[in-house]
Amino acid sequence: MSRRCQLTGAQPGFGRTVSHSHRRTSRRFDPNIQNKRYWLPSEGRYVRLRLSARAIKTIDKIGIEAAVARIRARGEKI
Numbered sequence: 001m002s003r004r005c006q007l008t009g010a011q012p013g014f015g016r017t018v019s020h021s022h023r024r025t026s027r028r029f030d031p032n033i034q035n036k037r038y039w040l041p042s043e044g045r046y047v048r049l050r051l052s053a054r055a056i057k058t059i060d061k062i063g064i065e066a067a068v069a070r071i072r073a074r075g076e077k078i
Contacts, residue, residue, distance in 0.1 A: 005051055010052045012028045012030050036048070039064075049078070
């Protein structure tokens with residue numbers, strides 16, 4: 001399964017690690033993805049979401065109903 005946030009769309013970034021000798025090797029910057037379960041009152045059920053830590057804070061701010069509406073507006077099935 002991809003390391004992608006369902007709300008913000010955050011996905012891995014790619015770059016280079018530079019050692020002391022200045023040798024460069026490829027690396028991946030993964031987002032902090034968490035599996036989280038929320039109660040969705042409008043549907044009377046729980047939903048499981050794969051969210052970044054930033055998205056969890058966003059849900060705390062805007063609410064789960066608005067967050068689910070944003071996810072569904074992008075065409076993702078929940």
